[in-house]
Amino acid sequence: MATDPRQNPAYDPAAVEVKWQRLWEERRTNAVDLRAAAKPYFNLMMFPYPSAEGLHVGNVFAFVGSDIHGRFRRLQGWDVFEPLGFDAFGIHSENYALKVNQHPGRLIPQNIVNFRRQLKRVGLMIDWDHEVQTIDPQYYQWTQWIFVKLFEAGLAERRQAPVNWCPECKTVLANEQVVNGGYCERHPDTRVVQRFLAQWFFKITRYTERLLENLKTLDWSDSTRTMQANWIGRSEGAELVFETPVSEPIRVYTTRPDTIFGATYVVLAPEHPLVERLTATDRQTQVKAYRERVANMDLVARRVGSKDKTGVFTGAYARNPATGEAVPIWIADYVLMEYGSGAIMGVPAHDERDFEFARQFGLEIRQVVGPGAGGRGPGTGEAAAATPDPGPRTPDPVLPFTTWDGVLTNSAQFDGMPCRDAVRAITEWLSQRQLAKSQVQYRLHDWCISRQRYWGPPIPVIHCAACGPVPVPEKDLPVLLPPIEDFRPDESGVSPLARHEEWYRVPCPRCGKLGRRETDVSDTFLDSAWYFLRYPSTEFVDRAFDAELTRKWLPVSTYIGGNEHAVLHLMYSRFITMVLHDLKLLPFEEPYVRFRAHGTIVKDGAKMSKSRGNVVVPDDHIARWGADTFRMYLMFLGPYQEGGDFRDEGIAGIRRFLDKVWGAVRAAQAGDGGKPDRATLTKLHQAIRKVTEDIEELRYNTAIAAMMEYINALRDATGLATSEPGARVTPELIEPIIIMLAPLAPHFAEECWERLGRRGTVFDGSWPRWDAGLAQESQIELVVQVNGRVRGRLQVTRGMTQAQAVERALADDAVRKFVGGKKVRKAVYVEDRLVNLVV
RNA sequence: GCCCGGGUGGCGAAAUCGGUAGACGCAAGGGACUUAAAAUCCCUUGGGAGGCGACUCCCAUGCAGGUUCGAAUCCUGCCCCGGGCACCA
Numbered sequence: 001m002a003t004d005p006r007q008n009p010a011y012d013p014a015a016v017e018v019k020w021q022r023l024w025e026e027r028r029t030n031a032v033d034l035r036a037a038a039k040p041y042f043n044l045m046m047f048p049y050p051s052a053e054g055l056h057v058g059n060v061f062a063f064v065g066s067d068i069h070g071r072f073r074r075l076q077g078w079d080v081f082e083p084l085g086f087d088a089f090g091i092h093s094e095n096y097a098l099k100v101n102q103h104p105g106r107l108i109p110q111n112i113v114n115f116r117r118q119l120k121r122v123g124l125m126i127d128w129d130h131e132v133q134t135i136d137p138q139y140y141q142w143t144q145w146i147f148v149k150l151f152e153a154g155l156a157e158r159r160q161a162p163v164n165w166c167p168e169c170k171t172v173l174a175n176e177q178v179v180n181g182g183y184c185e186r187h188p189d190t191r192v193v194q195r196f197l198a199q200w201f202f203k204i205t206r207y208t209e210r211l212l213e214n215l216k217t218l219d220w221s222d223s224t225r226t227m228q229a230n231w232i233g234r235s236e237g238a239e240l241v242f243e244t245p246v247s248e249p250i251r252v253y254t255t256r257p258d259t260i261f262g263a264t265y266v267v268l269a270p271e272h273p274l275v276e277r278l279t280a281t282d283r284q285t286q287v288k289a290y291r292e293r294v295a296n297m298d299l300v301a302r303r304v305g306s307k308d309k310t311g312v313f314t315g316a317y318a319r320n321p322a323t324g325e326a327v328p329i330w331i332a333d334y335v336l337m338e339y340g341s342g343a344i345m346g347v348p349a350h351d352e353r354d355f356e357f358a359r360q361f362g363l364e365i366r367q368v369v370g371p372g373a374g375g376r377g378p379g380t381g382e383a384a385a386a387t388p389d390p391g392p393r394t395p396d397p398v399l400p401f402t403t404w405d406g407v408l409t410n411s412a413q414f415d416g417m418p419c420r421d422a423v424r425a426i427t428e429w430l431s432q433r434q435l436a437k438s439q440v441q442y443r444l445h446d447w448c449i450s451r452q453r454y455w456g457p458p459i460p461v462i463h464c465a466a467c468g469p470v471p472v473p474e475k476d477l478p479v480l481l482p483p484i485e486d487f488r489p490d491e492s493g494v495s496p497l498a499r500h501e502e503w504y505r506v507p508c509p510r511c512g513k514l515g516r517r518e519t520d521v522s523d524t525f526l527d528s529a530w531y532f533l534r535y536p537s538t539e540f541v542d543r544a545f546d547a548e549l550t551r552k553w554l555p556v557s558t559y560i561g562g563n564e565h566a567v568l569h570l571m572y573s574r575f576i577t578m579v580l581h582d583l584k585l586l587p588f589e590e591p592y593v594r595f596r597a598h599g600t601i602v603k604d605g606a607k608m609s610k611s612r613g614n615v616v617v618p619d620d621h622i623a624r625w626g627a628d629t630f631r632m633y634l635m636f637l638g639p640y641q642e643g644g645d646f647r648d649e650g651i652a653g654i655r656r657f658l659d660k661v662w663g664a665v666r667a668a669q670a671g672d673g674g675k676p677d678r679a680t681l682t683k684l685h686q687a688i689r690k691v692t693e694d695i696e697e698l699r700y701n702t703a704i705a706a707m708m709e710y711i712n713a714l715r716d717a718t719g720l721a722t723s724e725p726g727a728r729v730t731p732e733l734i735e736p737i738i739i740m741l742a743p744l745a746p747h748f749a750e751e752c753w754e755r756l757g758r759r760g761t762v763f764d765g766s767w768p769r770w771d772a773g774l775a776q777e778s779q780i781e782l783v784v785q786v787n788g789r790v791r792g793r794l795q796v797t798r799g800m801t802q803a804q805a806v807e808r809a810l811a812d813d814a815v816r817k818f819v820g821g822k823k824v825r826k827a828v829y830v831e832d833r834l835v836n837l838v839v
Numbered sequence: 840g841c842c843c844g845g846g847u848g849g850c851g852a853a854a855u856c857g858g859u860a861g862a863c864g865c866a867a868g869g870g871a872c873u874u875a876a877a878a879u880c881c882c883u884u885g886g887g888a889g890g891c892g893a894c895u896c897c898c899a900u901g902c903a904g905g906u907u908c909g910a911a912u913c914c915u916g917c918c919c920c921g922g923g924c925a926c927c928a
Contacts, residue, residue: 226843227923235927254928267928309926332926339927346928352840353926443927563922602921636864637851642844645851653864659879702853705863712863722880783859788909790859814895828908834858838908 011662013626013748020747021123029761030082030125034536034549037079042553043070044532044592046561046569047085047132050111052096055118057616057634057646058608061601064631065640065698066560067124071743072695073557074125075767081553082125083535085132086112089140090524091169091186094455098488104455105483108135118619123627123746125763130538134527139534140457141478142544143527146576147449147460148471149583155203156449158461158469162271162337163448165195170489171452172199194295197493200459200520201446204575208232208442210589211574220595221641227566233443238427240345241435242266242318242327246277250318250329253340253441256350258422260322260430261411262368263345264358267311267330269337270294278329280315287312287331294333309334309357320345321435322412322426332357340441348400355400369406369419371397447572449523454487454496456521464508464515473509479517495519528569529576532556532591551587559592566597596698599643601634608646616646628745629655635700635744644701654704658748660711660720661737665752667720667729676730680717683710684733685775688768691740704744707737731756736768783834784809786818802829809835 024030034040045066048059067082074080088108097104112133119126132139150156163172166184173184173192184190204211212232215225237255244250250266268275270291279287290312311332320327327346334353335344348358348365358365397406408414408422417425430436450459458479460472472479482503487496497503498519508515530544536553537545555577561569573591581589600607603614621630633651637644676684687710694703715721718729735756742749742762753762776798782805784792792815794808806827809815815837822839829835 223843223922230842230924233924233927237928252928256928334926334928336927344928351928353928356926441927443924566923600922607921639852647851647865650851650865656879657864701851702863705853708863781859785858785909788858788907793859826908828858830858834909836858836908 009666011659011748013628016751017121017123017627017747020750021120023750024761027761029763031127031129032079032081034081034553037081037552039078040553040557041070041073041078041080042532042536042555042557043073043080043082044535044556044559045082045084046559046565047087047528047531048115049087049090049092050108050115051092052100052107052111054111054114055122055618056608057618058601060122060618060630061634061643062560062562062598063119063122063124064634065598065700066558067122068631068635068695068700068743069558069560069698071125071746071763072767074763075739075742075765077766080125081130081536082127083130083132084119084124084126084128085531085535086115086134087524087528087531088112088133088135089456089527091171091451091453091455092524094453094487095169095186097455103483103485103487121622121627122618122631125746130535132531132534132538134524134531137478137480138541139531140481140527142534143457143522143530144460144472144477144479145474145544146530146580147522147526148474148477149585150202150579151461151471153579153583155206155579156200157203158198158200160196160198161201161448162194162196163199164192165197165493166190166192167491169453170491172197172448172450195493197450197452199448200450200461200518200522201448202575204447204572205442205444207575207578208234208444210578211444211571214574214590218590218595219593221563221597224563224566224570224595224597227563228571231444231567231571233441235441235443237439237441238423238430238436239341239439240430241321242345243321244274244278244318244329245316246274248274248277250274250343251341252343252345253439254345254347256347256419256423257427257430257436258408258414258419259347259350259368260320260345260426261408261414262347262349262366263320263322263327264348264364264366265328265330265346266318267332267335267344267346267357268314269335269342270331270333271337272331272342274343275314275331278314278316283313283315287314290331309353309360311357311361313361321430321433328363330357330361338445339443350400350402352400352402365399366410367397367399367401368408368410369401369403370409371401371403372405372407372418447523447525447575449526450520451523452493452495452520453489454481454484454521456524457481457527458497459518459520459522461518462506462508462515463518464511464513466513467508467510467515469518470508470510470515476509481521495521497521525568525572526576529572530580532559532573533580533586554586555588555590556592557594559595560598561595562600563597570595596641599639599641601637601643601646603646621651625651625655626747628748629658632658632704632744636704638701640698640700657704657708657711658745660715661734661741661748661752663720664711664714664718664729664734665738665755667718667727668731668734669755669757671728672730674728674730676733677717680714680733681774682777683713684736685770686710688736688740688770689775692767692770695740695743700744703740707740710737738762739765739768780832782808782832784812784815785834785836786815787838788836789818791815791818798832800831802827802835805829805835806837809837 045063070080070082093108094104097107134140147156164178166173168184168187168190178192184192212229212234215228235255237253238257239251239253240257242250311330314329314331316329317326318329346354348354349367350369404419406419408417414422414426427436427438458481460477460479461469462472463469484500489496504517504519506515506517533545536549540546577586577591578589580586603616606612608615633654636654637646687706690706691703714733719727738749738752739762749762778797779795780798782794782796783790784794792812819837819839824837824839826838827835
């Protein structure tokens with residue numbers, strides 16, 4: 001079976017890769033026995049959406065980085081489970097089907113076939129027996145089941161809500177899918193508009209605190225954790241009560257209760273329920289007109305900042321709880337109904353937005369915070385900063401003065417109190433009269449999962465006139481997506497399924513009367529919120545995930561993916577996992593123990609995109625260079641977690657390196673190289689240490705560099721570089737490199753392993769260990785500095801004392817020249833590194 | 840505007856508990872081999888100055904300061920690039 005090396009002396013990637021991919025399949029090298037595994041390790045990569053364009057170089061970069069990690073863990077003795085699947089439902093796929101005018105039910109499976117073929121060519125250690133496809137009824141049956149579980153737990157709710165409607169997608173978008181302050185994620189030029197529709201929501205806000213708290217305990221990339229924390233947007237403050245002429249007071253949320261004495265007006269969101277009752281008779285017309293204008297505005301006009309402030313006076317007054325003064329009540333669109341209580345107090349002296357608004361409408365601006373005693377803080381002017389003691393008179397700050405580092409003025413008994421202290425004191429003081437209470441606010445909203453589209457799992461609910469919304473009984477799942485041909489969405493705001501009475505007319509599962517199926521489908525992010533749970537349990541048709549296998553393999557050991565999913569997919573899957581945990585269906589509440597975000601590959605310093613025409617197609621490169629060279633080249637471009645710049649020129653360097661390794665393997669086959677010399681052995685052990693540490697930390701670029709360095713040294717030492725006839729390499733000097741290369745260039749490593757006379761797969765070998773003693777050189781170079789500048793280098797033995805080092809340094813001619821007979825005032829010695837003489 | 844990253848040769852990048860800046864690779868130039876080319880191998884390659892030469896010195900990690908025996912690394916201010924959030928009170 002093995003090719004005779006003499007018949008095929010040169011490295012031929014195509015032949016090697018075809019051979020090993022065939023053998024892996026025959027020998028089931030990538031399959032793991034899920035039940036028998038002793039050291040389970042779940043290596044997860046984000047599954048792709050199978051686009052028609054096929055595999056993108058960015059996909060390859062992501063998968064290869066994760067595959068290297070999985071193979072590395074396997075070589076360290078873990079039983080690695082590395083599955084993959086396809087996220088094939090959703091608007092993305094559907095829009096493409098619409099564009100090419102084909103049914104997604106026919107088109108998408110073709111894309112999957114193509115994608116799988118391309119993926120296999122890359123040589124990933126995927127266990128394809130556990131492939132998952134979100135469009136498979138056997139999969140989405142359980143997606144629907146999860147919906148039912150949430151429904152039963154009271155965490156799914158249908159309610160009328162203002163939602164983001166994309167006129168291009170003809171469906172609603174989650175808040176997370178609205179970008180640039182009001183544009184559709186998929187159509188950057190299309191403004192999202194507001195619609196009022198009945199929607200299904202998952203109450204993720206019930207889990208806000210846990211989602212935030214747990215973040216601290218997760219071993220995740222910091223960037224990802226920060227993004228999630230910012231998205232959750234916790235803020236601390238107080239709810240203050242402004243009494244009104246009607247029975248109900250206005251409650252405002254503020255983070256600055258310390259500035260309450262400066263609240264000279266109140267603003268309600270135009271949609272605020274109290275507006276109608278409060279508006280004075282003579283203001284009705286203006287208020288009504290303004291509210292209508294705002295309601296018809298799309299979200300962009302409302303969301304984009306720096307626009308001029310607009311608003312109208314309601315004619316009513318509320319009472320400032322601190323001063324007791326009557327302050328005017330306005331409505332304005334800069335106050336958002338979705339956040340806090342939909343009402344604010346206007347403190348124009350200490351808030352930029354309020355300041356603008358007050359200036360626009362001539363409202364009173366009352367300063368209640370001044371610079372502290374030290375005259376610190378912005379806005380105090382340069383003169384104040386330059387004068388160390390401003391004395392008792394503090395200069396007037398430039399308004400709005402928004403710093404926290406100030407003290408109160410014009411605030412009755414609180415005058416002179418620092419802002420931070422005043423927050424507590426004033427909240428406490430007002431709460432005695434039930435006019436305030438401390439409050440925590442979050443930015444996170446509930447998750448809208450309804451989509452008025454075709455290509456998704458139907459939401460498993462039957463609406464009954466008598467029973468209300470009734471979940472489809474488990475035994476009736478899946479609710480199959482019917483293969484209708486008119487799947488094109490329209491302006492109506494209802495799903496294409498709503499045009500098919502024969503489908504949605506069904507009896508109510510509870511009372512048997514004629515009901516109506518829910519015709520919306522669910523968000524793609526629900527499909528991907530639980531897919532990792534399915535992988536180990538793909539064989540089961542009677543359960544979403546098997547309890548025993550789940551306990552054994554989950555949570556995921558390491559998850560690698562892109563930060564574009566930091567707040568969408570990752571947050572939703574954490575939420576779903578927590579819910580399933582609370583329902584006693586999972587023994588853990590966090591799905592991913594360790595998450596690492598990879599970087600992005602750019603081309604000529606710019607993101608790859610079709611419009612720029614700089615998209616790199618992996619197929620051509622793989623065909624020309626082989627998968628191994630291509631894999632390694634992608635990893636060599638830069639740090640994996642930062643990404644890199646793809647250039648066609650550099651790839652030859654990797655190929656040259658593999659050719660050199662190939663040559664070294666041949667030299668090892670050719671005969672005994674004798675005892676390895678100590679210097680080369682030292683370099684080998686240094687390389688093992690460096691590569692091991694680097695791969696562990698996903699620093700693949702420097703791991704490759706370390707192997708290159710070693711191979712260069714090995715070639716110099718053995719005469720291989722200069723093609724000396726009869727150059728020999730001791731197998732001991734090359735074998736560890738083959739193993740360490742295996743995660744990066746698996747086919748190549750297998751072939752070398754075989755040629756070195758080893759049996760089986762290199763992945764049954766074990767990762768080399770370095771010998772700390774061998775890795776240390778006995779002679780080292782000690783740098784001598786004089787006054788911090790390098791003036792000499794000494795070859796010395798390790799572990800000298802400072803006195804010895806100084807003595808040796810002073811004996812050096814070059815060093816003496818710079819010391820110039822002056823007295824050494826001080827010597828700084830860093831053992832085995834440098835000695836610095838200060839004269 | 841706010842929050843994260845990041846700015847180092849011709850290029851991709853190394854080196855961050857402060858300790859030889861530019862590992863590794865690409866590209867370029869010169870040379871060897873060859874009828875020739877490709878491939879391969881050897882040498883040179885941050886900038887400047889001096890020396891026939893082994894070499895020697897100065898400058899240099901976005902900019903300006905600071906701390907330190909010593910700064911790409913720490914501190915302060917600023918400029919630029921990428922990403923996230925954005926009237927969230």
